[in-house]
Amino acid sequence: MYKVAVTPLSPRRLAASALAVGTTAVLTIASLSVPAAHADDAGTFTVVGTSDVFDSNLVQTILEPGFEAAYPQYNLQYVSKGTGAAIAYAQAGTASALIVHAAALENQFVADGYSLEPYGRAIFWGDYVLLGPANDPAGVLSGDSSYDIRHAFGKVAAAGAAGHATFVSRGGTPGTTVQEHAIWAETTGVQTCDVSSANGGGTSPSTATGACANPIALPDWYKATGLTQGPNVMNGDVCNYPNGGCYVFTDRGTFQYLQSKAQVSNLKLMTRPSATHDAALANLLVNSFHAYGINPAKFSDPSVQINTSAATAFLEWITSPATQARIGAFLQAETAGDPPFLPSAAPALAVTSQLPAVVPAGTPITVTGTVKNKVPGTPVLDNVPVKLLARPASAPAATPTPVATGVTNAAGQFSIAYTPTSNQLYSVATDDITKIENAALDPDFGDILQGTTTEAGTTKVKSTVAVKKARLLGRHHRKLTVRGSVAPGATGQTGQVVLYAAHPGKKLKAVKKLRLKAGATRYEVSKLLKRGTWRFQVRYLNPGIVETSKTTVQRVRIR
Helix, strand or coil, X not given: CCCCCCCCCCHHHHHHHHHHHHCCCCCCCCCCCCCCCCCCCCCEEEEEEEHHHHHCCHHHHHHHHHHHHHXXXXXXXXXXXXXXXXXXXXXXXXXCEEEECCHHHHHHXXXXXXXXXXXXXXXXXXXXXXXXXXXXCCCCCCCCCCCCHHHHHHHHHHHHHCCCCEEEXXXXXXXXXXXXXXXXXXXXXXXXXXXXXXXXCCEXXXXXXXXXXXXXXXXXXXXXXXXXXXHHHHHHHHCCCCCCCEEEEEEHHHHHHHHHCCCCCCEEEEECCCCCCCHHHHHCCEEEEEEEEECXXXXXXXXXXXXXXXXXXHHHHHCCHHHHHHHHHCCCCCCCCCCCCEXXXXXXXXXXXXXXXXXXXXXXEEEEEEEEXXXXXXXCCCCCEEEEEEEECCCCCCCCEEEEEEECCCCCEEEEEECCCCCEEEEEEECCEEEEEECCCCCCEEEEECCEXXXXXXXXXXXXEEEEEEEEECCCCCEEEEEEEEECCCCCCCCEEEEEEECCCCCCEEEEEEECCXXXXXXXXEEECCCEEEEEEEEEECCCXXXXXXXXXXXXXXX
């Protein structure tokens, strides 16, 4: 077992590598070398995954040290590969967890039973970008091509055919190439062949049409390097190809990390998603990552021992709010607040209503809001159960308890009505959500979103107290007896009714207190008074539970 380390290539060695790769015009898509199966021992935890998160330095900065600090009993070892190769590696029993970013390959991995859970966990997303030289011989930066990746690809292909540009692809089945093939399928005016669904689908530039040959017959302007993400970007930066003018399709995180370390200097951002234009175009550049535990039941070979405990811990850790926040903060300074990896483990849960500060007893409140997937282009989160939780306003650190539920509608909106009986702090929450994200794939592609919670506000309840009957009883009719009701019913041991009385012109004073039993909604309180005219009032107190209420002042004469 080993830890993979970043080894930046010197310009001289990189140029030599570029020359060697530049002589390769074809690449077999499905040629994936897989090592012999091995076992993770109790303290070793192997994650195989896409090179994006390694070549961007996310693994070395956040994932590996963070997980090992949280779980020091495990030694995390990350094996960096393209998505297709990473999946083959996991299917050989050589890892306990997997991080990838190609739905058209992940769905097959899940359908074949290799996932420990029904689907993968959404962990974060970013954007694909097209890089190119500053002189932009293909003219990508002119017109709409700076946001329309289809037109950008078409311009590079046209410039390449004219001998003025080179498209530097990783080739094979990494997630980046799978998405590239999806974009070529949307691009007009370029001769392509059809990539098989087993290899992610889409099309590839080719000198022949129909089903892609193995290896693909690539045109001269299109180079498939077989490199992982970072080296492929650096290869395009050197651009040691006859046509020159290298363009590279990659993830933004890798490019910006290499740029921050001065390992690329010739390539610039050409095309990025744009929220101000067609959303479908922007969605072509969405780069969504998922994490999987490997199912040990798929392996009969005794040498394969999947560390399920470590994999489960890793899935919980990487989707936790604290880790998600650290991922979202990665490369913040280097990108001027435009981080390349955005947390997506939990949906965006928002409350759109404002709760009233105080409501009379028996008055319902309504909490409205939305539940949305954070990844652009994903389906609406409809039919998702949402819970309204409450905790005492006097104890904000208390554990919230469910008091009402609702379900999102076809637009991902919810509305929950509830009649409060005490002063409460409210929040709304969702449990884990399993969602089909792409039903157009066969089999369907789905994922798991973590449960989440957000605050909804505070509402206090104004209690009510009423006098039903007041009478003078006793031997000399000097005992004032008042009967009535309170709402909401008394809670705990603090509910009490207090009779206040005073002669006219004097300040009312408490003359009798009556402790109410829990749940009581009626009272009867009596006090023996001296002769004369009296003013009286009844007050209902349940401190910390509801707001105090009082009746109007009434008069009685005792003879």
